[in-house]
Amino acid sequence: WGQPGNDFAQFVAQPYWWGGNISRFEMPEPTPAEVTSEFNWTPDGVICRAWLGHADDPSSEDLLHEWTYTGPHQPRPGLARVHLNLWLVNGSPPMNGQEQSIEITAFDFIPEPQADCVGDLNGDGVVDGADLGLLIGGWGTTGLGDLNGDESIDGADLGLMIGAWGVCPG
Numbered sequence: 001w002g003q004p005g006n007d008f009a010q011f012v013a014q015p016y017w018w019g020g021n022i023s024r025f026e027m028p029e030p031t032p033a034e035v036t037s038e039f040n041w042t043p044d045g046v047i048c049r050a051w052l053g054h055a056d057d058p059s060s061e062d063l064l065h066e067w068t069y070t071g072p073h074q075p076r077p078g079l080a081r082v083h084l085n086l087w088l089v090n091g092s093p094p095m096n097g098q099e100q101s102i103e104i105t106a107f108d109f110i111p112e113p114q115a116d117c118v119g120d121l122n123g124d125g126v127v128d129g130a131d132l133g134l135l136i137g138g139w140g141t142t143g144l145g146d147l148n149g150d151e152s153i154d155g156a157d158l159g160l161m162i163g164a165w166g167v168c169p170g
Contacts, residue, residue, distance in 0.1 A: 011048040013069045021073060023048070025065035035064070041080055043123070045070035054105075082107075117168035118147055119161035127164045135161055 007024040016022060027035075032052050040047040046069040051058030075081070086102040094100050119127035121134040121144050135145035138153045145153040147160040 023067035
């Protein structure tokens, strides 16, 4: 940020300072009224796309940028986080003196269907200590380790995990 010549729109995988974790791109002038961003977590990487308007899928003319992040900082299944920012460099007002804002009209998170392998929380095809660590880390809450869907990660979920211990079928 604040570097002359840098494009001001970007997709970032954290930590931002790690080589290859930022993909910058230009926004058309004047700045478009509507832009859609999409982040698709896959086993092979995170596919990031931005396009003009709010179509479900962009035309080639509307696609602003597409980047597939395959670096070492992949979000673990069930633990992905999204941050959307409008930054003012060094807290300074815009050079044109105009007020700046961003309006997010919708945010949808649609998880991928999970394979029928109860207890494989990290999606590696094995129910093992890594999954147990995720379950214990969420103990007493709800979320990824809630294997029976009762909105509490507890002994019932631990029992299901132990019963499924080992390589997943199929």
